[in-house]
Amino acid sequence: MIAVIAQLGVSLLSILALAWLAKLLNLGGDLRIRDEDHARALAQEAVYGFVATDIVIDRAGMGALLKDAQGRQMLLRRHGAAFVGRLLDRRLEARLDQNFLTIGTGEKTFGSITLNLGDAAQYWAAGLRHVPA
Amino acid sequence: MTIPNLPNPIDYAVPGFILLIIIEMIWAKRRAPEKYEPKDTLTSLAFGMGSTVAGLFVASGVIAVSLWAYDFRLMTIPFAWWAWIICFFIDDLAYYAFHRSAHRVRWFWASHVNHHSSQHYNLSTALRQTWTGFFAISFIFRVPLLFLGFHPAMVAFIGAVNLIYQFWIHTEAIDRFPRWFEAVMNTPSHHRVHHATNPRYLDRNYAGVFIIWDRMFGTFTQEVKDEPIRYGIVKQLGTFNLLWSVFHEWVGIAQDVWTAPWRHKLGYIWRQPGWTHDGSRETSDTIRERWQEEQAWKSSTSSSSAADPVAAQPQAG
Numbered sequence: 001m002i003a004v005i006a007q008l009g010v011s012l013l014s015i016l017a018l019a020w021l022a023k024l025l026n027l028g029g030d031l032r033i034r035d036e037d038h039a040r041a042l043a044q045e046a047v048y049g050f051v052a053t054d055i056v057i058d059r060a061g062m063g064a065l066l067k068d069a070q071g072r073q074m075l076l077r078r079h080g081a082a083f084v085g086r087l088l089d090r091r092l093e094a095r096l097d098q099n100f101l102t103i104g105t106g107e108k109t110f111g112s113i114t115l116n117l118g119d120a121a122q123y124w125a126a127g128l129r130h131v132p133a
Numbered sequence: 134m135t136i137p138n139l140p141n142p143i144d145y146a147v148p149g150f151i152l153l154i155i156i157e158m159i160w161a162k163r164r165a166p167e168k169y170e171p172k173d174t175l176t177s178l179a180f181g182m183g184s185t186v187a188g189l190f191v192a193s194g195v196i197a198v199s200l201w202a203y204d205f206r207l208m209t210i211p212f213a214w215w216a217w218i219i220c221f222f223i224d225d226l227a228y229y230a231f232h233r234s235a236h237r238v239r240w241f242w243a244s245h246v247n248h249h250s251s252q253h254y255n256l257s258t259a260l261r262q263t264w265t266g267f268f269a270i271s272f273i274f275r276v277p278l279l280f281l282g283f284h285p286a287m288v289a290f291i292g293a294v295n296l297i298y299q300f301w302i303h304t305e306a307i308d309r310f311p312r313w314f315e316a317v318m319n320t321p322s323h324h325r326v327h328h329a330t331n332p333r334y335l336d337r338n339y340a341g342v343f344i345i346w347d348r349m350f351g352t353f354t355q356e357v358k359d360e361p362i363r364y365g366i367v368k369q370l371g372t373f374n375l376l377w378s379v380f381h382e383w384v385g386i387a388q389d390v391w392t393a394p395w396r397h398k399l400g401y402i403w404r405q406p407g408w409t410h411d412g413s414r415e416t417s418d419t420i421r422e423r424w425q426e427e428q429a430w431k432s433s434t435s436s437s438s439a440a441d442p443v444a445a446q447p448q449a450g
Contacts, residue, residue, distance in 0.1 A: 022174045028166060079252070
C-alpha cells in the first residue's frame with residue numbers, strides 16, 4: 001500500500017514538473033485571429049459547412065463573431081493554444097457595454113468572452129436577437 | 134503449467150515516457166511552440182494519473198472476470214515463445230475491434246472520447262487515458278483470448294506492451310518512415326489521421342500496433358501532405374476542466390436518454406456518436422458524406438472548366 005501511494009506521489013510530482021516545464025519553455029505561444037480569412041477558416045474547422053459571410057473580429061484577436069448565409073451565428077474564442085467555436089442559439093447571454101460585447105453560449109463549461117468590437121458592437125448585439133432556436 | 138511472475142511493463146516504461154515528453158517539448162520550443170499548451174498538458178497527464186488510480190480500484194474486478202473466462206478456455210496454451218507471438222497478433226486484432234467499436238458505439242465512445250478531446254497531438258496526449266473503461270466494459274474485447282486459452286497474465290502483459298507501443302506514435306515531430314514500415318506498422322503519420330477531425334480523416338486508422346487491420350477491413354486512410362490536420366473532437370470541449378473532460382459524454386448520454394421518446398432511448402447508447410432520432414446532429418458519416426459531395430462537385434466543376442473554360446465560368450445576368 002505504501003509503495004502504491006509513493007508511486008502515485010512520484011507520478012503527481014512528475015506531472016506538475018512537466019506542466020511547469022511547458023510553461024517555463026513558454027510553449028503554447030500567443031495565438032490571435034489575424035484577419036477575416038483566418039476567422040473564416042477557424043469557423044469552417046469548428047463547424048464543417050459554415051461559410052461565413054459577415055465577420056467581426058475582436059480588436060485583440062481573441063475571438064470573433066460570424067454569420068453565414070443561413071442566418072446562423074458563431075462565436076469563436078481562443079482556448080489555450082487553439083480556438084473553439086459554438087453556433088449560438090436561444091440559450092445565449094449577451095451584454096453590451098459601449099464597444100464591448102460580452103457573450104456566453106449558455107454552456108456552463110464553455111464560459112463567456114468579452115469582445116472589443118469597436119463601432120460594430122451595437123450592430124452585432126442587435127443581430128444576436130435573431131439567432132435560431 | 135508454470136505461471137511466470139510477470140512484471141507490469143508500464144512501470145518500467147514510465148521514465149522513458151517522461152524523458153521523451155521532455156525531448157519533444159524541447160523540439161516544440163525550437164520548431165513549433167503551439168504544439169504544446171501547458172494547461173492541456175496538465176489535463177492530459179492528470180487523465181493518465183487518474184486512469185492509473187481508476188485501474189487500481191477495478192483491478193480485482195478485471196482479474197476476477199479474466200480468471201472466470203479462462204476457466205471456460207478451449208485449450209491451455211503454454212507460456213512458450215510462439216504463444217507470445219500469436220497472442221500479440223490476436224491481441225492487436227482484438228484491440229482493433231475494441232477501438233473501432235469505441236468510435237462507432239456511443240457507450241464505448243463515452244469512455245474513449247477522453248483520449249481524443251485534446252486539440253493538441255503530442256506525447257502527453259498518449260497518456261490521456263480514460264477513467265471509465267471498466268464501467269464501459271471495454272475489457273470484453275480481450276475476453277476471446279482467454280476463451281481461446283491464453284493465460285490472463287500473458288494477455289495483461291501483452292496488452293501493456295501494445296499500449297507502450299502506442300505511446301511514441303502520438304507525435305508530430307516524426308514525419309514518415311520508410312514505405313515498408315508504414316505498410317505494416319502503425320506510425321505517427323497513420324495515427325495523426327486517427328486523431329484528426331478533418332472530414333476526410335474521421336473514424337479512420339483504428340490500429341494499435343499493426344496498420345494491416347485497417348488495410349484489411351477498409352478503414353485505412355493515408356495522411357495527405359497538403360492538408361493541415363486539426364485535432365480533437367467534432368465539437369471541441371472548450372475547457373480544461375478535468376472532471377467535465379472525463380465525464381462530459383456520459384452526462385450527454387444521460388441527458389439524451391432522459392429526454393428522448395421511449396422507442397429511441399436505446400439508440401442514444403448503442404448507435405454512433407452524433408446520432409439523434411430527429412437528425413438534428415451530425416455523425417462522422419454524415420459529415421464525410423457532405424465533404425465527399427463537395428469534393429465531387431469541385432472536381433466536376435474543375436474538369437468541366439478544363440474542357441470548356443468559358444462555359445464553366447459563372448455568367449453575369
